[in-house]
Amino acid sequence: MKIEHIAIWVRDLERMKSFYTTYFNGLANDRYVNQSKGFSSYFISFSSGSRLELMHSPEIPPNLNNLDQQNLGLIHFAISVGSKEKVDQLTNILKTDGYEVIGNPRTTGDGYYESVVLDPENNRIEITI
Incomplete structure (x- = not known):
C-alpha cells in the first residue's frame, strides 16, 4: 500500500499551485471546477511518490491551528x-x-x-x- 495523495483546503488556489510547482518541481493537472458546488482543485504530481491535491471552496472556514501551539491531526x-x-x-x-x-x-x-x-x-x- 501507499498514500496516493494528501489534500489541503486553500484560500488562494493559484498561488498555492504556483508555490508547489515552482519550488518542488510539481506538475499540475488542468484545474477541475464543479460550478454547482463552488469547488475547484488541482492535483500536483511529483517525480515519485504521492500527489498533493489543492482544493478551494469559499465555504470552508479558516484552519484554527496556530504556529506556536500545535493541535491534534495532520500537522x-x-x-x-x-x-x-x-x-x-x-x-x-x-x-x-x-x-x-x-x-x-x-x-x-x-x-x-x-x-x-x-x-x-x-x-x-x-x-x-
Missing part, C-alpha cells in the same frame, strides 16, 4: 529533495524569496536531516533528504 508533510545540499539550497531559496523558515536545516535526534518551512498559507513542510 505537516515531508518532501524529499535527495541530498543534504539540496535541503540547504531549497531552504535558502525559500527564505530569500520571503517564505518563513521555522526550522533551520539540522539533523534530528532520529537521524533525519531536514528543515521546516511554511507554504503561503502556513502549512508546514519538512524538506528532507
Whole structure:
C-alpha cells in the first residue's frame, strides 16, 4: 500500500499551485471546477511518490491551528529533495524569496536531516533528504 495523495483546503488556489510547482518541481493537472458546488482543485504530481491535491471552496472556514501551539491531526508533510545540499539550497531559496523558515536545516535526534518551512498559507513542510 501507499498514500496516493494528501489534500489541503486553500484560500488562494493559484498561488498555492504556483508555490508547489515552482519550488518542488510539481506538475499540475488542468484545474477541475464543479460550478454547482463552488469547488475547484488541482492535483500536483511529483517525480515519485504521492500527489498533493489543492482544493478551494469559499465555504470552508479558516484552519484554527496556530504556529506556536500545535493541535491534534495532520500537522505537516515531508518532501524529499535527495541530498543534504539540496535541503540547504531549497531552504535558502525559500527564505530569500520571503517564505518563513521555522526550522533551520539540522539533523534530528532520529537521524533525519531536514528543515521546516511554511507554504503561503502556513502549512508546514519538512524538506528532507
